[in-house]
């Protein structure tokens with residue numbers, strides 16, 4: 156199965172949470188910290204589980220997430 160990891164540009168995030176609901180592996184969760192805008196952003200709790208499906212990146216309205224594919 157493909158593997159990858161999400162690269163999240165936290166300063167561009169508006170905290171809508173769509174990426175978290177879109178992840179089939181349920182490995183994205185809201186940060187406890189905020190970015191400089193005072194917004195909570197997604198963090199990946201278990202990169203080993205990422206299947207590089209790109210659902211999180213695709214659903215994000217602000218193109219905050221890039222998926223780095225790994226072998």
Ligand code: SF4
Nearest residue numbers: 178205206208209211
């Ligand atoms: S690429 Fe898929 S599995 Fe990986 S964090 Fe995004 S939605 Fe979850």
Ligand code: SF4
Nearest residue numbers: 168169171172174215
């Ligand atoms: S979908 Fe995009 S803007 Fe919304 S919480 Fe996720 S990364 Fe942030």
